[in-house]
Amino acid sequence: MSFDLYFCRKDGNNLDFSAIKAWAETYHPFEIGDAQLSYHNDATGVYFSLDFESPEQTDQGESPVPADIPYSGLSFNLNFIRPSFFAFEAMPIVADLANRFGLSILDPQRDGNSQPGEVNAQTLIESWQKSNRWAVSAYPDTGGSLPPRMRPDKSLFLWQYSTSKSELEGVCGENLFVPRLFPFRGKASSTAEISVVCGEGVWMVVPPCDWVIVMRKKKRAFRAPENETVAISRETFDVVTAEWLKPFEWRIPEFKLIPREAVERVAKALWAVERRLSKDEFETLPFDGFIDVEAEQT
Numbered sequence: 001m002s003f004d005l006y007f008c009r010k011d012g013n014n015l016d017f018s019a020i021k022a023w024a025e026t027y028h029p030f031e032i033g034d035a036q037l038s039y040h041n042d043a044t045g046v047y048f049s050l051d052f053e054s055p056e057q058t059d060q061g062e063s064p065v066p067a068d069i070p071y072s073g074l075s076f077n078l079n080f081i082r083p084s085f086f087a088f089e090a091m092p093i094v095a096d097l098a099n100r101f102g103l104s105i106l107d108p109q110r111d112g113n114s115q116p117g118e119v120n121a122q123t124l125i126e127s128w129q130k131s132n133r134w135a136v137s138a139y140p141d142t143g144g145s146l147p148p149r150m151r152p153d154k155s156l157f158l159w160q161y162s163t164s165k166s167e168l169e170g171v172c173g174e175n176l177f178v179p180r181l182f183p184f185r186g187k188a189s190s191t192a193e194i195s196v197v198c199g200e201g202v203w204m205v206v207p208p209c210d211w212v213i214v215m216r217k218k219k220r221a222f223r224a225p226e227n228e229t230v231a232i233s234r235e236t237f238d239v240v241t242a243e244w245l246k247p248f249e250w251r252i253p254e255f256k257l258i259p260r261e262a263v264e265r266v267a268k269a270l271w272a273v274e275r276r277l278s279k280d281e282f283e284t285l286p287f288d289g290f291i292d293v294e295a296e297q298t
Contacts, residue, residue, distance in 0.1 A: 001081065002080060003127075004075060004108065005094065006074075006075050006108070006116075007071075007075065007103040007104070008104045008105065010102050010104055014054070015072040015073060017073075019101070020074065023101075024037045029042070035052045036052070037050040039090070039093070043163065045286060045287020045288055046090060048078040050075070050076055051077065052074050052075075053073045069106065069116060071106075079288075080136070083150070083155045083158075083292045084152065085155060085156065088125060091128070094119070094124060103119070104118060104119065105119050107124070132293065133293050147290050148291075149190065149290065151292065158181055158183065160252070161181055165178060175203065177205070179196050179204060179205070180196075181209060182197070183287060184282060185282065185285055186231075192285060192290035193209075193211060194211070195209055195210065196209045196211075196212055198213065198214050198215070198270070199215050199216075200216040204257075204258050205255055205256070205258075206248075206258060209234055211234060213231050213284075216267065230277060231276060231277040232277075236275060240270065240273055241266050241269060241270070
């Protein structure tokens, strides 16, 4: 199931796809093909596609728009059953493309909408959100199993942090580690939460999160060290590290710092925690592996 948009020409002139490719080069996550632009942002996990077919190649009997509408041949596709930030990131890019090239958009998901309209990113976001809620509600009826659900405010924070991580890295410099955040699920739970990885002996900032994944090399006699991984709740993490953790001031509040001089003591304290999840009891999720809306009751 996917959300589709169709770009229409206002002036009747054919669309120059080579100019669209040149525009796409200003957005680094685009992979540019002969007739497709594939967007994939490794930092946020957001992806979507733009596909082009010249009007001469499109048989009017198969055209996705009514015959009286000057279709440009360019279409947009974004999957459903995804976190809301997929639309938050994608739709401003769609709006920029349309406005840059003087295109209108036909949105077949909108009730009674058979004519292209002026482009507004917020309107497109709301249209996708409405359709996404419908898809989430309908998916179980198809025999599918919904992915874990994350609270909307946490999902938004995950995306905002992921988009601004490089900025924070510039503030911290080369030596102070700025970690990624990952969607997380305890295998006994249907709730998606946020986790951060804390390596042994690492001087790092600690963003707000629900779980801390602790990693170390476990020494073994006459054999190579083995990676050992456990997960500790953030509440437990804060308690056992309270003696050493320091506030870290940034524009996003509630960050902490593991001081350089305390990294070994923090690591030792974390591995002494008994209330923790083993590696077999949790999983990190892909950024498209959870939702942040509830299925509507029918």
